[in-house]
Amino acid sequence: MGSLYFDNPFLKGRYFMDINIPNNILKGSLSGPKKNSEIKKGKISRITNKGENLIQVSLFTEKQAFHKNYKDEEINNVIIDLLENNFNNLELFTKDFVYGYRISSKGKVLSNKRKNETNFAELNHNKEKKYLLEEGMVVPALVDLGVMTSEGKVVKAKYDKFKQINRFLEIINDSIKNEKKLKIIDFGCGKSYLTFVLYYYLHFVKNIDCEIIGLDLKEDVIKHCNEISKKYGYDDKLIFYGGSIEDFKERKDIDMIVTLHACDTATDYALHYAIEMKCRYIFSVPCCQKEINMQLDSKNEHLFNKFGILKERYSALLTDALRANILQYYGYKTQVLEFVDFDASPKNLLIRAILTNNTFNEKVKEEIDEIIKRLGITQTLYKLQFEK
Ligand SMILES: C[S@@+](CC[C@H](N)C(=O)[O-])C[C@H]1O[C@@H](n2cnc3c(N)ncnc32)[C@H](O)[C@@H]1O
Known part of the structure; x- marks a missing residue:
């Protein structure tokens, strides 16, 4: 009353x-x-x-x-x-x-x-899955990006993406502790669903003073993302740049980097940036790991290589194993998590790395060197860190 x-x-x-x-x-x-x-x-x-x-x-x-x-x-x-x-x-x-x-x-x-x-069974359906962004909670930018309607209903064709973003967000939420301020880069942000949701959640729901940069090669997409950011008055804190990760040198004070399906070696350049800048948090979902696949032949790991699909999966797993171990070498507490079901996306592994100490783990480095040498391969993050 x-x-x-x-x-x-x-x-x-x-x-x-x-x-x-x-x-x-x-x-x-x-x-x-x-x-x-x-x-x-x-x-x-x-x-x-x-x-x-x-x-x-x-x-x-x-x-x-x-x-x-x-x-x-x-x-x-x-x-x-x-x-x-x-x-x-x-x-x-x-x-x-x-x-x-x-x-x-x-x-x-x-x-x-x-x-x-x-139908509240439908409304509760998402609650049962404990999504941080429940259906009905309107994220204005996601309406502009065609992921949800103005009533907050997720568009059917975008449901898998919505699920991925929610899980990504949950993992970040579980990993950050009492942060008041965060500076973040989303490398290979593309249409920036994750970037906008991350900003919305950290800024409006968690009340964290956050600055986020989205970076991508696609100038037209970047222009559109900046327009949306401006439309909602986020533009002093959420900015999009066009350009390649390899060349990005602008900021040196970044706390967190995220990548969601940054193709092939783009993930390596993002991880390289994070290691060099001593970013405290890394959340990275790699995809299209082609580099090692192209180097394997009958001379190395023939057991896998003679079967195309095994070669592809083995190369992808080996790539991510090298990345995760390199992060461990640099003092990151690192885990590899299955962040959504394989059905929702076969590219469903997330590397979570949190910087916990500044000492180098030489034992891990020996293991990395051993496999690189034995297989006679190279790998971009390895090259960037150890063959400078
Ligand atoms: C598969 S999309 C993923 C986009 C977005 N993160 C998402 O999950 O919806 C990969 C994006 O990475 C960008 N990309 C690939 N290589 C890049 C590089 N070297 N520098 C910057 N962006 C890159 C592409 O332009 C593309 O938009």
């Missing part, structure tokens, strides 16, 4: 009226902006942050989006304030009912309540 004060143009003055705001709101929307309101649209979503159950209010002006999280006991006042100052229409969903409120042009507050016909 809350008291709503509003202008009544017919009775000429400010009046108040009690309105019932339900408990346990799951989601909602605010529309019908008042004449002088800069805020044009609003969304309400239930979210989980550090295990805390919160309600996120997202407000959209013509150009910018603002997000703030509230506890259940705070939300009534926030909603009342928005109805008094910014919006004439409100719709709220609980598990069982949908509540509608409208301030009419005659200054009356009209309300209704109907049974919620939404």
